[in-house]
Amino acid sequence: MVRMATELVLLGPAGAPAPVAGRAGISSALAVDGRVFVVDCGRGTPSGYLGAGLDFARLEAVFITHLHVDHVGDLAGLLLYPWGLRAGPDGSPPPVQVYGPRRPGLHTDVTEVGGVAQRAGVRELILTHYLPAEPDAVSAADWAGRAGQGFAGRTIAGRDGLRRTLPDVADQC
Numbered sequence: 001m002v003r004m005a006t007e008l009v010l011l012g013p014a015g016a017p018a019p020v021a022g023r024a025g026i027s028s029a030l031a032v033d034g035r036v037f038v039v040d041c042g043r044g045t046p047s048g049y050l051g052a053g054l055d056f057a058r059l060e061a062v063f064i065t066h067l068h069v070d071h072v073g074d075l076a077g078l079l080l081y082p083w084g085l086r087a088g089p090d091g092s093p094p095p096v097q098v099y100g101p102r103r104p105g106l107h108t109d110v111t112e113v114g115g116v117a118q119r120a121g122v123r124e125l126i127l128t129h130y131l132p133a134e135p136d137a138v139s140a141a142d143w144a145g146r147a148g149q150g151f152a153g154r155t156i157a158g159r160d161g162l163r164r165t166l167p168d169v170a171d172q173c
């Protein structure tokens with residue numbers, strides 16, 4: 001049985017098109033046994049990736065949940081800025097696969113998140129998308145309370161740089 005160490009790093013939780021001082025846009029990274037997968041590419045994703053200590057040469061794929069600008073705004077930057085840092089053995093950067101929806105899609109209503117997580121068997125719900133443009137418009141506790149409706153586990157309002165080592169996949173079987 002192969003065991004994989006998986007770490008989640010929240011690169012940024014700030015949604016909505018307007019920039020929010022001190023917060024990076026929507027993006028999370030999953031590091032799985034040295035391979036890195038990024039989910040969404042909001043404002044500042046390349047800087048957040050580097051700041052989290054992740055290696056651009058290990059970036060394998062990007063998953064886009066939907067096509068709102070707060071999820072795709074820095075996709076080109078993530079692929080192009082680190083050109084010199086991603087050089088493979090022959091000098092050219094290894095390919096990065098990008099996956100996303102064919103249609104723009106929409107956010108899930110915050111009050112539906114907890115029910116979805118409960119049905120999926122989630123143990124800890126980490127919120128990765130802070131919607132209000134004003135940081136103080138909704139407190140983290142209110143945000144977690146609204147999103148945690150219908151969820152029996154622990155709900156955490158995500159913040160820039162939050163890290164979690166995820167349970168060993170083999171332990172879930």
Ligand SMILES: [Zn+2]
Nearest residue numbers: 015016068070
């Ligand atoms: Zn969004």
